[in-house]
Amino acid sequence: MNFTLTDEQNLLRASLGQFLQHRYGFAERTAASRGETGYRAEIWSALANELGVLGMTIPEANGGLGGGAVEQMILMEEAGRALLLEPVSETLFQAGWLLEQAGGALAEQLLPQIAGGALKLAVALGEPDMRYDLADISTRAVRAGTGWRLDGVKAMVMAAPWADRLIVPARTSGQAGDADGLSLFVVDPAAAGVKLHPYPTIDGRRAADIELAGVTLPVEAQVGPVGGALALLEEVRDRAIAAQAAEAAGLLDKLLADTVEYTKQRQQFGQPISSFQVLQHRMVDMYMQVEMVRSAAVLAALKLDGDPAERAKAASAAKVTVANACRFIGQNAVQLHGGMGMTDELPIGHYFKRATLIESEHGTADWHLARHAALSAV
Structure with a gap:
């Protein structure tokens, strides 16, 4: 099997590598990790607007470049070599991918913002009482009027302190452990009832535990199949x-x-x-x-x-x-x-x-x- 990169993929690797080598020095990275925000906003903007990499795997119809798994691999290898703080994987390859698969009007609105560097996201998977079986998610979402109400706790959500939106899996039916009943919700971390407990991680990045107490959401905040998100x-x-x-x-x-x-x-x-x-x-x-x-x-x-x-x-x-x-x-x-x-x-x-x-x-x-x-x- 031939694993040779195309000319375009080699150019992506070279361009990103050179950018990080010249613009992402160790001293600047260390200072940013210890600063108030924990990342460099100018680097995030440059990744989007100078290199276009934040739209690399977003469909062209949504303002991206339509790349795939190989482009993801190239981006992340160079990110690892530079010890990148900025939440590329959390925003683009996790939350962004979920939005793309979910589809709908909200996804159509948010995906171009990711590609343009205007939006950072995180996926709130972990919970205090679960290990690694995702069917054990117990955060609850119930219908409230014309929308939804969320209640639950999420644990160690990587990049949550930086996120402009959270993708929150919650149970709309069944009990923890059931394969059916999980749905996805787009939550503004500044919304009433959302409380973040942020902290630095040992690698200089940021994470947060999240309390969701009676968070009211419009009906369009639910994305993807109702009860079929596992x-x-x-x-x-x-x-x-x-x-x-x-x-x-x-x-x-x-x-x-x-x-x-x-x-x-x-x-x-x-x-x-x-x-x-x-x-x-x-x-x-x-x-x-x-x-x-x-x-x-x-x-x-x-x-x-x-x-x-x-x-x-x-x-x-x-x-x-x-x-x-x-x-x-x-x-x-x-x-x-x-x-x-x-x-x-x-x-x-x-x-x-x-x-x-x-x-x-x-x-x-x-x-x-x-x-x-x-x-x-x-």
């Missing part, structure tokens, strides 16, 4: 995993490159430690892990638009591969840097923290291993 939620998680696998490929490649360069400079016994054979073997093992992640990311991306069972297996396989590699490469990169690897002065510590969060986001390796086994047994 399949969409499971697919969007697979798409988030595929995007994160590509991000991990860029991030871990950068971790490896910085580690190799450091071992060429650090002297011990009068010679660089890169000349020690045991450390050379260690770095070869790290390189092999990077290549395994890159291969898993390619497979996950190419399976996104195919058979649902094959998509799910590829996503879970990618998640297991990424989780193992993040731990192995991250720990060895820090160890080979010595005490410097644990400081905030070098990029290495920041990349390690992002790798640590990626390891468990969207489900643990053990859970996805069991999921893959169950899917393979069918």
